[in-house]
Amino acid sequence: MLVNQFKQSLSVDEPLWGLWLGLPDTSCAEICGGAGFDWVLVDGEHASFDLTSIKHHLQALAPHNTSPIVRAEDGHPTLIKRLLDIGAQTLLVPMVNTAAQAEEIVKSALYPPLGNRGIGSALARASQWNRIPQYLHRANDQVCLLVQVETKEAIDNIEAIAAVEGIDGIFIGPSDLCGSMGHIGNPGHPDVVEAIDHAIKAIQRAGKAVGILSLNPDQAKSYAARGVKFIGAGVDTLLLRLSAEQLAYKLKHVDAVETSVIDNVY
Secondary structure, eight states: OOOOHHHTTTTSOOOOOEEOOOOOHHHHHHHHHHTOOSSEEEETTTTOOOOHHHHHHHHHHSSSEEEEEEEEOOOEEEEEEHHTTOOOEEEEOOOOOOHHHHHHHHHHHSSSTOOOOOOOOGGGGGTTTTSTTTHHHHHHHOEEEEEEEOHHHHHHHHHHHOTTOOOOOEOHHHHHHHHTTTTTTTTTTTHHHHHHHHHHHHHTTTOEEEEEEOOOOHHHHHHHTOOEEEEEEEEEEHHHHHHHHHHHHHHHHHTTTOTTTGGGGG
């Protein structure tokens, strides 16, 4: 049985640094998987992935010492079941606004008696097609469930969501949150910052791991200092785009100041 290293690592003191994957070619997954991040996220919500391409990414990442997280497009029970069957062990489910939604996600992800995940392990990569002894009895322990709070409604319900048993961590989505609060494109608005601070404290009081996406390295380190556990600090598409633009600029402008790519990524 493949041990879920990400789930185990949630209990250690150090922050877990991650990278978002949106490029559909598995070569990018292999490159980023070996770059030294604690986790990488395959984004099935916004990027152009289908179930098969997500499986290919999981296969490409398997040899690397980084934990794959799959962000589902939504919390539909059939989708959760299929993602788990192809080998995802850690799921991030977006747009969770209520405790009832979180409870349904837990039920969909766990086998009986804790949940109602459908049993089809003979067809599942996760069980190695029934090669893993006692897979059905052991799988629940290796499933890690993360829910994403990214609306004003979710922040209003954060204490109840954080109290749901079976949820391992809660990820705060600043971009959608600021839009939901009437400040689209401005996650630094004081009202949004206050909402994020409130959510972090409530999640930590409940004993759950807090996650967030922060593309500003100084801000990301500030979150880490506050005990935010898993932090997405980069996106593959942006790294490629900005690196390419910077190289082109340097080549076309002889007076361009030498500087590192990392210093100018965000």
